[in-house]
Amino acid sequence: MEVSPEPALTAGREIAKLSFGKAAMVEMSKLVSLCKRRGFVFPSSEIYGGLSSCWDFGPLGVELKNNIKRAWWQKMVQEREDVVGLDSSILMHTQTWVASGHLDSFADPLVECKSCHLRWRADEVKDGRCPSCGGELTEPRLFNLMFKTFMGPVENEAAVVYLRPETAQGMFVNFQNVLRASRKKLPFGIAQIGKAFRNEITPGNFIFRTREFEQMELEYFVKPGEDEKWFQYWLEERLNWYVELGIKRENLRLREHLGKELAHYAKACYDIEYRFPMGWAELEGIANRTDFDLTQHSQHSGENLSYFDEETGERFIPYVIEPSAGVERSALAFLTEAYDEEVDEKGEVRVVLRLHSKLAPVKVAVLPLSRNEKLVPPAREIAAELRKDFMVQYDDAQSIGRRYRRQDEIGTPFCVTIDFQSLEDNQVTIRERDSMKQIRVPIPELKNTLSAKLEGEDFSVLPPGGSYWLGF
Ligand code: GAP
Numbered sequence: 177m178e179v180s181p182e183p184a185l186t187a188g189r190e191i192a193k194l195s196f197g198k199a200a201m202v203e204m205s206k207l208v209s210l211c212k213r214r215g216f217v218f219p220s221s222e223i224y225g226g227l228s229s230c231w232d233f234g235p236l237g238v239e240l241k242n243n244i245k246r247a248w249w250q251k252m253v254q255e256r257e258d259v260v261g262l263d264s265s266i267l268m269h270t271q272t273w274v275a276s277g278h279l280d281s282f283a284d285p286l287v288e289c290k291s292c293h294l295r296w297r298a299d300e301v302k303d304g305r306c307p308s309c310g311g312e313l314t315e316p317r318l319f320n321l322m323f324k325t326f327m328g329p330v331e332n333e334a335a336v337v338y339l340r341p342e343t344a345q346g347m348f349v350n351f352q353n354v355l356r357a358s359r360k361k362l363p364f365g366i367a368q369i370g371k372a373f374r375n376e377i378t379p380g381n382f383i384f385r386t387r388e389f390e391q392m393e394l395e396y397f398v399k400p401g402e403d404e405k406w407f408q409y410w411l412e413e414r415l416n417w418y419v420e421l422g423i424k425r426e427n428l429r430l431r432e433h434l435g436k437e438l439a440h441y442a443k444a445c446y447d448i449e450y451r452f453p454m455g456w457a458e459l460e461g462i463a464n465r466t467d468f469d470l471t472q473h474s475q476h477s478g479e480n481l482s483y484f485d486e487e488t489g490e491r492f493i494p495y496v497i498e499p500s501a502g503v504e505r506s507a508l509a510f511l512t513e514a515y516d517e518e519v520d521e522k523g524e525v526r527v528v529l530r531l532h533s534k535l536a537p538v539k540v541a542v543l544p545l546s547r548n549e550k551l552v553p554p555a556r557e558i559a560a561e562l563r564k565d566f567m568v569q570y571d572d573a574q575s576i577g578r579r580y581r582r583q584d585e586i587g588t589p590f591c592v593t594i595d596f597q598s599l600e601d602n603q604v605t606i607r608e609r610d611s612m613k614q615i616r617v618p619i620p621e622l623k624n625t626l627s628a629k630l631e632g633e634d635f636s637v638l639p640p641g642g643s644y645w646l647g648f
Pocket residue numbers: 341342343344374376383384385386387388389390391393458459460461498500501502503504505506
């Protein structure tokens with residue numbers, strides 16, 4: 177199937193300016209507050225007043241990010257015969273950035289206010305005056321987005337190294353190493369997940385644009401001439417990945433890069449955009465980087481980075497298709513999509529994160545009906561047993577209703593409740609987050625039942641000895 181962009185989006189740079197609508201702002205602020213309160217995301221170095229655009233991922237945030245990375249790795253590496261992984265270093269030889277063009281071209285034009293000296297991205301200034309004080313602005317000057325540091329004890333020009341602004345170059349410079357070691361044939365890919373750093377001029381929108389972030393990138397090497405076919409293939413694959421993990425198709429769209437927006441290395445590029453709380457914006461980029469990077473690195477290093485095709489006897493530099501996604505941006509998209517509020521029969525608001533079970537930070541909560549001394553030991557025992565297979569939270573504080581709400585708010589798909597009847601019939605109830613329905617299952621069946629439900633089995637399917645509970 178050919179994936180075509182929505183017609184309205186092929187006409188040029190239609191990216192939503194990241195301005196907040198009033199209703200959208202509420203939603204983002206709710207997300208930010210939930211993330212802080214429940215331990216998904218904290219402002220970095222908060223006790224010192226925070227560090228602009230840097231965020232720390234708390235106990236639930238680190239689970240969410242790990243689950244996103246695991247789901248990506250499973251789809252992009254584990255399930256494929258034609259892709260292998262890599263973990264290259266963040267600091268690379270400076271010639272890498274000369275060859276890749278980042279030292280010359282990875283820059284934004286900036287203007288500076290002659291009065292207050294604030295700097296602005298030239299394309300974001302509307303009327304030629306400083307947005308802060310209205311002062312006169314300088315002519316635009318290019319500002320390189322790479323972070324610079326020094327390697328070793330001497331801080332001179334020869335010791336300058338850069339923090340990588342993309343993980344991609346690690347895969348290009350290792351092309352021959354990986355090819356030799358893995359004995360792959362075209363088409364094949366190298367995948368990597370890792371930190372990248374950009375001294376963004378206008379970071380913001382919570383974890384959407386930050387100066388330190390993680391990328392999940394694939395460099396998929398193909399024969400020249402087959403690149404357009406593979407480009408279409410990866411557009412479709414990547415869209416499907418988000419949909420399979422719970423993002424509605426209508427909240428995703430493709431947007432083509434045209435003219436000046438096209439990166440210096442690309443022949444074609446599409447963004448997968450998501451309808452974030454602040455508007456449509458890039459979630460992932462998919463680029464046809466042609467043979468640009470391997471050619472550049474061949475020329476600058478003197479190493480031959482060509483490929484010999486044994487079938488045709490030809491030698492050539494492969495083309496590369498690159499799907500490149502951000503971990504934090506994906507997390508923001510999944511959180512946005514999952515956030516829901518329901519009003520219950522008492523008029524109280526139930527906040528639910530309807531996260532896909534693969535992404536949910538906690539898979540199962542174990543809740544004794546009360547802190548009664550007879551219920552706590554078996555409940556703790558069940559929690560300890562389930563922990564061998566799942567991320568589990570044990571909670572016995574406050575009423576059962578409040579504990580269900582606490583789990584709903586962090587997206588826990590299933591709650592297991594141990595009550596007095598459990599002591600007699602050796603059964604517990606499982607409550608499903610989304611429907612709030614409950615089934616009762618024998619304790620020996622609990623682990624298998626939870627595994628099956630987490631894998632997507634319909635909640636109404638009962639294990640041996642199971643029954644529907646409380647008017648299911
Ligand atoms: N290797 C190609 C590349 O880096 P990109 O479009 O600049 O392409 C790819 O970045 C993805 O990385 C983006 O779609 C986004 O998800 C993520 N990303 C880029 N800059 C980011 C930033 N400053 N903060 C958070 N994520 C970012």
